[in-house]
Amino acid sequence: MGEVRSNKTVVYRCSYHVVWCPKYRRPVLTGAVEDRLKQIIHEVCAERDAPIEAIETMPDHVNLLVVCDPQYGIHRLVKQIxxxxxxxxxxxxxxLKSRLPTLWTNSYFVATTGGATSEVAKRYVENQRNV
Incomplete structure (x- = not known):
């Protein structure tokens, strides 16, 4: 059902499924770009004490299942990533500069996973490559 976490004032279990795309949904997240992107996401999440439950990139979008402190906020985490x-x-x-005016679209999808559906969301993200 997920680990209960806490900071100085809040005890929480907040897991989010986040999806975002490159501008124009261009399929640029491959090879070394994909590898480096995952490394950067891991670095930002580690700095913000936001454990990654699952991550998968497709050439034209990113799926991330992450735990985020509600006082920090998922919006701030996604903005930083x-x-x-x-x-x-x-x-x-x-x-990437020559093909895109900016790397990412301004928008993204986010949903809370809830306790019972967290494992379902994790399997969905992990199985993106198999679809």
Missing amino acids: KGRSSRLLRQEFPH
Whole structure:
């Protein structure tokens, strides 16, 4: 059902399924770009004490199942992931600059997974490559 976590004032169990896409849904998340993106996501989540339950990238979108402190907020976490990954990936892979005015769309999908459906959401994210 998920681990109960806490900070100084809140005890929580908040797991989120987040999906976002490159601008124009371009299939650019492959090879070294994909590997580096996952590394950046892991770094940001570790810094924010936001454990990743599952992550999978497809060429044209990212699926992330992550636990996030409600006082920090999922919006701030996603904003930080998208901002840092866009900046670093465009610096490290110049071909992304020529194909896209920005790496990510402004929007994203987010849903709470709930206790009973957390495992279902995790299997969904992990099985994206098999679809």
